[in-house]
C-alpha cells in the first residue's frame with residue numbers, strides 16, 4: 001500500500017516524496033479481509049547500479065536493464081514473523097533504451113541458497129507492459145484488418161498475463177473473425193474452415209492444423225478448460241501464420257515487379 005501525502009508544493013513532485021514519514025517509522029494498518037493488524041513503510045530509495053536481466057518489449061529477448069527510480073515498500077505481519085518487500089521500479093533496457101515498469105517482490109518465507117551457500121530471498125518480477133520472452137506480437141502495419149488485429153492482441157496479452165482460458169477463447173475468436181472477413185459466415189466453425197480451404201484461402205495442410213486449433217478453442221469456450229502455455233504458444237503460431245499468409249504476405253508481394261507475360 002503506497003502512502004499518499006497531501007501536496008505542499010505542487011511545483012515540486014520530488015519534495016512530496018521527501019516529506020514522506022521517516023522511513024524508520026512503521027505505519028500500522030488493518031489488513032482486509034482478515035482484519036489482522038500489519039505494519040508497513042514506504043521509502044524512496046537510490047537505485048543500485050547493478051543491472052537486472054529482464055525481458056525487453058522491443059529487443060524481443062532478455063537484456064540488461066538499469067533502474068531509473070525505485071520506491072520500496074516494506075511490510076511485516078503484526079507479530080513480525082513474516083516480512084515482505086515490494087520494489088516499484090522504472091527500468092530502462094541497456095540495449096534499445098526502452099523504458100518500462102518492473103514490480104519486484106521478495107518474502108522472508110521464500111528463500112534459496114546460491115552456489116556459495118549464502119541464503120537469498122527469491123525475487124519475483126512482474127513487468128508492464130506485459131511481454132513474452134523472445135516473442136513480440138505481430139505489429140500493426142495496416143494490412144491486418146483493425147478488429148482482427150485488436151482481438152489478436154487481446155489473445156496475445158491473455159497468454160502473457162496467464163489467462164489461459166481467455167487466451168484459448170481469444171484465439172478461436174480470431175479464427176472466426178478471419179472467416180467472417182473473407183465472407184464465410186454460414187455453418188459452424190468446422191464448415192467454415194473447410195470453406196477456407198475450398199476457396200483456396202488456406203492450404204489443405206493448414207486446414208488440418210486449424211481443425212486442431214478449433215478443437216482447442218472449443219475446450220476453452222465450452223468447457224472452460226485452461227490450456228498449457230506450450231499449447232497456447234503453438235496455437236498462437238498457427239494464428240500468426242494464418243494472418244501473415246492471408247493479409248501480410250499478399251500485400252507486401254505487390255511490391256515485387258510483375259513477371260513479363262509468357263515468361
Ligand SMILES: [Zn+2]
Nearest residue numbers: 056059093096
Ligand atoms: Zn531492449
